[in-house]
Amino acid sequence: MAEGLKRTLGKPGFDPEDYAREIAQKSDGDRDLLEHRQRVQNLQDDTSLALKKNVYQNYMQFIETAKEISYVESEMYQLSHILTDQKTIMNSMMQMSITDKEETPKEKDTPKEKEDKKKNLSTLLEKVEGCSHVTEVPGRYLVHSGGLVELDPDSNTQIQRVHTFLMNDSLMVASWIASRRGPVHYKFQALYELDSLAVVNIRDAGPMKNSFKVLVFPDCRVFQAESPKAKREWLDSLDQAKKSKAAADSQKKEAQVKDDAAGDSFDRNNRNEYLEEVPQSPALKEYRARVDQRxxxxxxxxxxxxxxxxxxxxxxxxxxxxxxxxxxxxxxxxxxxxxxxxxxxxxxxxxxxxxxxxxxxxxxxxxxxxxxxxxxxxxxxxxxxxxxxxxxxxxxxxxxxxxxxxxxxxxxxxxxxxxxxVAECVEMAQHNCDKLCEIGLDLTFALHSLLVKDVRRAMHDGRDQIVEAVRHRSMEEKWRAYNLLTPQACRELVKEMEDLGLSSFKSLMYDDCWIKLTPNTITYTRQLLQFVDQCLKLYQPELHMVLVENVMMIVRCVGKQMETALTAKEYTKSHPFIIKNASFIFETVVQRVERRFQEHVGKPAKQFQELRTDYAKLRSLARTPTTEL
CATH class of the missing domain: 1.20.1310 (5 helical Cullin repeat like)
Known part of the structure; x- marks a missing residue:
């Protein structure tokens, strides 16, 4: 029933009014109309759901297509704007000609011909990826283009499809991109100057039909046209382009020699006369005034x-x-x-x-x-x-x-x-800023100076969060060893601590699932080492003391909680265990922080030596000898 309804509604030339009239005539009452309405509604819901699924499945394709359309639109707008402005400025310059002498068509192309040639060359931007540098050469325009098949010179087998563009001074070869959607179907492959290449006609024999050879030392490339007519067009166009370029180069050299000779003659014979007489001429003053105005x-x-x-x-x-x-x-x-x-x-x-x-x-x-x-x-x-x-x-x-x-x-x-x-975002900015060094512009110092105030505040906020967590956890501290319940959990913790740089942490494990430290001590260790790693990503010389002081403040806050426990009567029997935790924090963890700091900064932080004095003070508060558990 649903398929039949779908076919009916999807017929070409479907008229809703006629269909509604036909349904009303065939129905027995309101109930039939309501049932038919429900079927139409169900079909609408199914169609909407299928459309949503289709959009979801092809979401990335839609995004890529939209990006390509946006890119092409931007390029076309830019090209159109450049061509329009080029025409406007050329007309303005022709109107402002001082001598008011028009050049004959034999001497120069008309503005319309120049615009047509530039327009032909602009098609490269629409079709070929990576050829923007080709269009930047002044006076370059497109002579002939077309699709060819490149053959292997030795085996005569097909290698790839290419599109070849012959310009007035060079030959460009672009390879076919089969999977690309949008106007860009080719990728830039090679550009050969006409002066450096030779074209050789190849007789038709076997698979080598409609082929010609392009010799560019040390390469040899064989191309096959689709028909004898296309091959003849390519050979004629290449030959004519090479002759035209040779003639143009010869004229330029002759004109340059004449200009140099005339300039030398003028400099030798007339320089003094010109400087003495012409500046006082009224005609020259008027000439200069008109030039300045233009x-x-x-x-x-x-x-x-x-x-x-x-x-x-x-x-x-x-x-x-x-x-x-x-x-x-x-x-x-x-x-x-x-x-x-x-x-x-x-x-x-x-x-x-x-x-x-x-x-x-x-x-x-x-x-x-x-x-x-x-x-x-x-x-x-x-x-x-x-x-x-x-x-x-x-x-x-x-x-x-x-x-x-x-x-x-x-x-x-x-x-x-x-x-x-914060550290991840700042690292992104620094990485992208380093790219400017490619053009000789190093703004890293300026970026650091602009961010230093906010980075300092972020470090202080991170330190305050850890200190607050230490104070909160200390109120629930029972000074008991950490039981992870399963050997697997214990091994995972050991691996985590080793990844943080504590290679000797495994020695603190006993009975498969016990650690000779409190859960809070392990939490403090994890937070402190992660804090140090994050701050080192944000490190700047101006923040050296800020980082050192923040680390010392966190360690001393942990030491303060241990000092409070050592002076409390209810923890007298736990003094050896408390000192064990203190030794781990003040010796093992702090040493790891010192090594990490020196590796990144290149010099030790002597201020960390003060923490050893704090540890000695804690040991002096212990009322029983420190022993291993």
């Missing part, structure tokens, strides 16, 4: 463009380079960094507080420091010849780090989270 107008256009620009740091490269060429390096640097500040704020605002604090902090650190790394690399490319701007970048990076630490501290230090989680 430069000012173009600078304003570029500044306005850079202020409203969105996208990655590469999107701002063209406007920045134009401003630098106009002698406005300081303004370009300021606008570029301001633009990146807004981009970082947008990226951080998009992060949502979902799940645990560590998950959010991990995303926060990754987004911020990855963006800073990208900005630094782009800054080095754009301002490589302007060393004076480097100090501005360092100041900007310090300011952005302060903003990041503000967000970081609100999530990590404002909420009631454990010291272990």
């Amino acid at each position: 430069i000012k107008h173009l600078t304003e256009v570029l500044q306005h463009e850079l202020q409203g620009l969105q996208g990655g740091p590469k999107a701002a490269r063209r406007a920045v380079l134009q401003l630098i060429k106009l002698g406005k390096s300081t303004q370009a640097c300021d606008l570029f960094l301001r633009n990146r500040t807004m981009a970082i704020k947008r990226s951080l605002r998009q992060l949502k507080m979902e799940g645990s604090t560590t998950l959010y902090v991990n995303k926060l650190c990754y987004v911020f420091f990855t963006t800073m790394l990208e900005v630094g690399r782009e800054f080095q490319k754009d301002f490589s010849s302007n060393n004076g701007c480097c100090s501005a970048f360092v100041v900007w990076a310090k300011s952005e780090l302060e903003t990041f630490v503000g967000m970081f501290a609100r999530q990590v230090f404002s909420s009631k989270i454990s010291l272990s989680m």
Whole structure:
């Protein structure tokens, strides 16, 4: 019945009104209508449940698809914006031509042709992963592209499917990604300059049909086209591209030689005459005034463009380079960094507080420091010849780090989270901050100085929690050996203590399930050693004494409880056992803390020697000789 109803409702061209009218005519009364309504409702519930299960099963696929769509949308927006701005600035520069002489089509391509060539090259970004550096070369455009099959030169067997892109100066080979969804179907494999390769036609013989060979020392690659026509197109395109590039290179060399010769001749014969006569010419003054006016107008256009620009740091490269060429390096640097500040704020605002604090902090650190790394690399490319701007970048990076630490501290230090989680979050921030060293920027010291106040407070809070727990547990202390009931539980405890660095703990076990210490002593030991490990993850030279004093305060608090027990009359017979516990804390555990501290810091903490005096005082309070249990 349910399957028949599903087929009826799922037919193409289903009309609900006709179906309802037909059901009303066939039914005997209200009861039949209610039953049919219930069947429809049950079908709706089943369909909804199946849809939810389908969404749940394909949840990761939906997430990946959404990420890819978002990435493609961002890239397309950026490319569209760059192309539109390129067209606008080219039109503006043509209108502002000083000589008002138009170039003939033979000398240069029209703006429309340039835009079409740039658009063809932009398809690389949509199809090929990892080829962004290919599109960064000025004047490079796409000539021919298509799918080929790569064959083994020796066995003539198929190796892989590839997509080949022929540009005016190079040949790029990309491999096919079979499992990838979305517009990106290829992965960058190799880029060969046309000057360094040779193309050899291969006669059709056996499986070697429609094939040609590309020789690039020391490699030899064989490609097979899908038809003789496609092969001929590839051979003709490669031959024409190599000839065009050779002719263009030859023209450039000739023009360079002529320019150098003309410049040398002018320098030798006319330099003094020019400097003496031309500066006083009214025509030159007018010329300079017009140039200054055009430069000012173009600078304003570029500044306005850079202020409203969105996208990655590469999107701002063209406007920045134009401003630098106009002698406005300081303004370009300021606008570029301001633009990146807004981009970082947008990226951080998009992060949502979902799940645990560590998950959010991990995303926060990754987004911020990855963006800073990208900005630094782009800054080095754009301002490589302007060393004076480097100090501005360092100041900007310090300011952005302060903003990041503000967000970081609100999530990590404002909420009631454990010291272990604080240590994990700070460790994430330090690890991501170290990545900036790739661009020669070390902000570790600045990060530590911004976090030191909050880290000190977190250490004090962790110490206070342990001290409070010691005082609370001491009121229930009976000074009896710890019975773990089963040998298995005892072995697990021994292993835990050995993992914490107490290798001799097994000697305290007897009768398979007994430990010669109180349960509270073992708890204090576990808390103290974990506290030390967590604090060492947060260690900074400024916090050296804070860590030492906190450890000493915890140990002395435990010693104070033992001192109280030694002075109490009801525990007179337990003095040997109390001293046994004191010896374990003040000698074994404290020695482990000293070794751990020296391993991490590189120098011993002499202040821990004072704890031996406290232990001697406890021994003096014992009224009976200390003996082993």
